[in-house]
Amino acid sequence: MGALAGSLSYMRFLVDGDPPKNPGPAFEKTLESRRFTPLNPAMEASESAGWVATEAPFDDDLPITRGMFLFGDLVVVSYREDKWAIPKPVLKRETQKRIQQIIDEEKKDPETIGKAFVKAVQDSVLVQLKQKSLPRSKIIDVVWDMSKGEARVFGRGTVVSERLASLFERTFQVRVDVGPWAARAFRLDLGSRAMGVLERLSPGWLFPDPMRAIEDGLDEALTGAGTAPSIGMPKPKPTTTPLPAATATAGDFDTPPWEG
Amino acid sequence: MRPDDQDKSAPAPEAVRRVADKLFLGTEFITWLYFTIVEEGGSIDLGDALPEAMRPPPDDDGKCMVLMAIGKRAVLKTVDTGGARVTLAGAGLDDNGEILQAVRRGALIDTMSLDMSLGHRVYSFSLRADDGGVVGVKLPDLFSEPEDQDAATIRDPLLGPAPKKRRPKLPLEDILALRMQCLDELEAVIDALFARFITRRLARAWHTEDVAGIRKVVARGLKARLVEA
Numbered sequence: 466m467g468a469l470a471g472s473l474s475y476m477r478f479l480v481d482g483d484p485p486k487n488p489g490p491a492f493e494k495t496l497e498s499r500r501f502t503p504l505n506p507a508m509e510a511s512e513s514a515g516w517v518a519t520e521a522p523f524d525d526d527l528p529i530t531r532g533m534f535l536f537g538d539l540v541v542v543s544y545r546e547d548k549w550a551i552p553k554p555v556l557k558r559e560t561q562k563r564i565q566q567i568i569d570e571e572k573k574d575p576e577t578i579g580k581a582f583v584k585a586v587q588d589s590v591l592v593q594l595k596q597k598s599l600p601r602s603k604i605i606d607v608v609w610d611m612s613k614g615e616a617r618v619f620g621r622g623t624v625v626s627e628r629l630a631s632l633f634e635r636t637f638q639v640r641v642d643v644g645p646w647a648a649r650a651f652r653l654d655l656g657s658r659a660m661g662v663l664e665r666l667s668p669g670w671l672f673p674d675p676m677r678a679i680e681d682g683l684d685e686a687l688t689g690a691g692t693a694p695s696i697g698m699p700k701p702k703p704t705t706t707p708l709p710a711a712t713a714t715a716g717d718f719d720t721p722p723w724e725g
Numbered sequence: 726m727r728p729d730d731q732d733k734s735a736p737a738p739e740a741v742r743r744v745a746d747k748l749f750l751g752t753e754f755i756t757w758l759y760f761t762i763v764e765e766g767g768s769i770d771l772g773d774a775l776p777e778a779m780r781p782p783p784d785d786d787g788k789c790m791v792l793m794a795i796g797k798r799a800v801l802k803t804v805d806t807g808g809a810r811v812t813l814a815g816a817g818l819d820d821n822g823e824i825l826q827a828v829r830r831g832a833l834i835d836t837m838s839l840d841m842s843l844g845h846r847v848y849s850f851s852l853r854a855d856d857g858g859v860v861g862v863k864l865p866d867l868f869s870e871p872e873d874q875d876a877a878t879i880r881d882p883l884l885g886p887a888p889k890k891r892r893p894k895l896p897l898e899d900i901l902a903l904r905m906q907c908l909d910e911l912e913a914v915i916d917a918l919f920a921r922f923i924t925r926r927l928a929r930a931w932h933t934e935d936v937a938g939i940r941k942v943v944a945r946g947l948k949a950r951l952v953e954a
Contacts, residue, residue: 468901468904468905469897469900469901469904472861472862472863472864473859473861473862473864473904473908474858474859474860474861474862475858475859475862476856476857476858477857477858477859477912519897520897536898536901536902539901539905541901608901608905610905617905617908621856621858621860626856642744643856643857644857645744645748645751645855645856645857646748646750646751646754646854646857646919647744647745647746647747647748647750647751648744648857649857649916649919650747650750650919650923651743651744651747653920653923655923655924655927659924659927662927663747663923663927664743666747666750666926666927668749668753669753669926669931669932669936671756671828671831671833671936671939671940672828672829672830672831672940672943
């Protein structure tokens with residue numbers, strides 16, 4: 466799913482902020498300070514995250530030099546997140562086995578074993594299990610086009626929208642927005658009047674509920690008024706500038722209200 | 726309400742609230758796009774909306790048409806508060822009674838797979854309404870010329886399958902440039918379509934033209950199925 470091979474799945478981030486005039490050395494420094502640090506089985510940390518070179522995401526000792534991340538206006542780096550994934554039942558079973566071994570070897574009374582002792586054994590077992598296994602890695606490529614103010618992030622989910630976005634902001638000193646369609650709409654060059662219409666826009670109803678239509682019809686028949694209170698059904702919000710069908714012409718289609 | 730029940734958290738910034746209020750534009754856009762492709766027969770004239778370098782070669786009428794087709798997967802989001810989703814998969818989604826019926830009952834399309842052709846370059850991808858993501862993008866063959874593809878089609882079947890061309894091993898920079906150029910092209914079309922949708926959505930004639938057109942397509946499709954039944 467990465468940027469360099471296979472099919473591509475990505476989210477588009479809107480990047481707000483100007484990159485430095487000389488991005489090579491500046492980003493080299495900030496990327497180095499937030500470079501990925503591999504997990505150590507003896508350490509308590511169960512996960513680690515940071516930047517790696519897209520070309521060699523598993524070369525932990527390789528520094529991220531500007532030749533590896535800067536391609537014209539493109540900044541290309543990868544976010545790597547490693548996590549130990551030791552299943553709890555395995556840890557529990559191995560801990561029990563070790564405690565039993567200690568009891569047998571040292572002829573200890575099981576009644577004298579306290580919680581602190583069990584915890585200490587569990588920690589020691591965890592370190593051994595970590596040494597036997599590899600952490601689970603997640604790599605997400607990021608391609609930031611500085612000229613367009615957009616970044617393509619080749620991944621999805623909370624890892625992308627929260628952790629990666631936060632690291633991106635801290636590293637490059639810019640603000641990023643996960644760019645849903647609504648955010649793009651506000652970035653379009655629409656003019657002030659159209660922007661006003663957009664600000665007030667509410668969800669459109671392709672097919673207003675038939676029950677409401679019946680209610681409206683009944684109410685109209687009884688009172689002669691066109692407006693009826695809805696009973697238990699959500700009433701659609703009025704659209705921005707409704708135009709009666711009789712007065713709408715084909716010309717209206719091509720002439721948005723803000724241009725008139 | 727108890728006095729200590731009051732929400733004392735800081736309000737979200739204005740820009741965030743503004744965008745959060747308009748998240749419905751995603752599903753509306755993809756639903757509109759579905760009916761636009763169906764109505765325009767898969768041929769969409771984007772005119773000057775595309776940058777000159779990305780325009781497909783003009784057809785006999787001198788129009789730069791982008792060819793689009795509905796793919797094999799669509800996810801519909803129902804209107805109920807539970808946020809239930811219905812996935813339809815298979816061929817023929819451009820003329821599918823289930824979609825018409827669901828839209829008739831208030832559902833909107835949340836994710837839709839599409840095929841797009843710009844000249845000889847063909848893209849397959851899915852558009853998502855919630856986060857604006859583009860999923861499963863299959864890029865055109867970046868390493869063969871159009872005439873190579875033509876030659877492959879007229880190959881004698883008795884000769885067996887054509888030997889696979891080995892892809893040249895390009896440096897990272899070139900691979901990246903080629904792939905990003907393709908994504909630029911794809912996004913230019915998507916953005917042009919979205920800009921067209923927004924222009925129409927904000928126009929007075931949205932209800933009388935676009936919504937009426939969609940209702941007509943739905944009514945016609947459902948009626949045809951009733952007659953068939």
